[in-house]
Amino acid sequence: MTEAFVQIIIFGILIGALYGLAALGLSMVFGVTKILNIAHGELIMLGGYASFWLFRLVGLDPFISLPLTMLIMAVVGLVLYKLLFVRTVKLPEEEKIKNTMLIGFGLTLILQNIALILWTADDRGITTAYSGQVFTVLNIRFPIVRVAGFAVALICLLSLHLFLRKTYTGKAIRATVEDWEAAALMGINIQQVYMLSFVLGAALAGVAGALVSVTFSIDPSMGMHWTLKALIVMVLGGLGSIAGTFAGGILLGATESATAFLIGGNYREVIGLLLFLLVLIFRPQGLLGAKER
């Protein structure tokens, strides 16, 4: 019993890292630009298909092709930003959040149905030579693909952290988050910072999508599911905190798995949403975030 439970929790943590990664892009974009991209899940879906087709048509291993997937999604992000979101940049914050949310909703319809037409409603997944392999430590099983996914998520997290801390561009992004007007007075091109953040967010969605396509499966309508996961994690972790987002993902993954084990698989979805609502109402700064300044 306990062993099974530990096993379940480990699975939950491994999945949770993926949730964290899914939320990372959404959270960064929202934190920097105040664009709430409800279509983030659709970007994950497109990333998944990019990885899938690179595997199927070119034979590229999904982990090897990650940089390419990121690049493709970065371009998609750039196009979406230039075409749509840039038009909301000048709006006051409240209105911007709301309008971008609505644009994202329209985008959801568009991207989902384009994918449906291009690639049909079939579930697809990437099955590699190592897909089924598992290693065992202390009687706990670790599927290789999920462990690799966990590692990739961790690498993304650390790279983003270092990027924001160590590079001039990263510092410019943080300055923009703290006070965009003061940042502009430093000579920082705010428009560029926004664009870059959005593109980076899309690239991160690409990574998440690739991992989903090797760990689970992808289909055109998966977006909403992943957007909700990302939103939940973003709120759990507290805005603007990278480490918090990751911890939030793991918390959600573990809670879902525990629920599935203790109550029933049907309710794993519900528990996350409930947790989300409670945190949103009672601790809007996030479970792990510090109180707002």
Place this chain on the structure above:
Amino acid sequence: MLKLENINAYYGDLQALWGISLDVNEGELVALVGPNGAGKTTTLKVIAGLLAPAAGLVEFRGQDLLKKSVHQIVSLGISQVPEGGRIFPGMTVLENLELGAFVPEARKAKDQTLQSVYKSYPILEERSDQLAGTLSGGERQMLAIGRALMSKPRLLVLDEPSFGLAPILVDQMFVMITEINKQGVTVLLVEQNVRAALEVAHRSYVIENGEIVGEGTGVDLLSFESIRSAYLG
């Protein structure tokens, strides 16, 4: 060096500036003084490119600033210390200073400029790894000025740098500003502390209700009757 001509500016339907004209020449220390809500900050926003005027002309060293965006104006050599300093509280003192040198030219000389800023304000070096949000009021203002100097500006624009400081610090602040000017940086200083500002400035403008109502050397204006009664008691 800097020239504003007949600027009209609005916030929505509300007109805040009515035909503002002013000049700042190379090497000068010019003060812009006036009561609360007169339009001082608004004038500076127009200069920085944060607010587009409805009419008028803004020129800096022969370039039309109205065609430039905020970050381009900074790279032309205008650096602004906004009202209240607006340092980045969640970043370290050093990071704040580094961001001051964001524009390409300044970035090349970053280490050198940093040393000279540290030399002028040693406290910033002591606190370099501390979060800026933990500094005291005086230190914050110093950081804001140091950060602005990091861009090696030709023109330094200051919005009420003495606001909220303890009286001794206010005097120090004016000394600091004079020092900066003596080292060759042109200064446009907005102040509510009228007497002190008029004393250090070479030339001053008085603004009221969005209009320039007086101009002259500090001494001239100090004897200006309406100024005396209005601001000096």
Place this chain on the structure above:
Amino acid sequence: MARIQLLLVAVVVILLACLPLVIEKDSTLNLLVLILLFIIMASSWNILGGFTGQTSLGHAAFFGLGSLATRLLWIQGFPLLPSLLAGGGLAVVFALVIGIPAFKLKGVYFAIGTLALGQILFVTVGNLFPTISALPVEALRTYQLAPRYYLFLVLTILTVGFAYLLANSRVGLGMMAVREDEDAAEALGVNARRHKLLALVFSAFLAGMAGSAFAYYHVSYYYQFPFAPIWSFDTLTMVYIGGQGTIIGPIVGAIFFVLLREFLVLNVGEYHLIVFGVLFILVVLFLPGGFVEAWEKIRNLLVRRRSKRDRNASTTA
């Protein structure tokens, strides 16, 4: 309301009431039912989202609860009218339960909070009632479309009429004050929380009744189906396209949406949702007031041009 407008409304209502007598094809009547259903949905959403400014993404929850209560009771043999009212009632109860905590959330947080709530109900109902709900054979044998149509028509008239009265009432003005600026409204003595709660209750009841009517109308569907997020999203889209915060906007939006969808499904098939996505984004970006605002702009332009011409005429004279 001007006398002409009143007359116009009366004519439209009488026409709509006569339609089942002349229309033979069930498919046409079904389309009309769908339009009426969405007018109720859009107008009820508009009370909360348009009048009071609380953008909800969980409107399907009320619709779903209404349908659930009615379907369960009515199929069990309860009389129709109490079953229908129970649907609206359950939606109101739910609104009251979630209202206080939900309104701790402001702006977009309210939107994603209601999205999550709707999703929780959707999944939970799917878990608790995983089956299809079909009308009993007896009911199927005697099934007639016309009474369903009249039920929707009556509900539509009540909903729109209620929205109209509300918009012109003190309470309605308070709601709009809350939408414009919550703090300023409070300063004027408008109890923001109470007005938002009231808007939520009205909105929930009407959407719940739409759900009740749906339960009476639809032959067989999964219990979960009326809770699906698409009901919220479609409703939202209609209100935006028509013009939120107005009476006519949601009506125009619903008619346009349903007819356009019908047209697109027939002509471009699977591409129709893409068209809707594009249309929706265009409205959000370029026409935030929807058709109503566009119409007003055009009218103003015409009026101005005409008055200019008049002025020119008078000066040359």
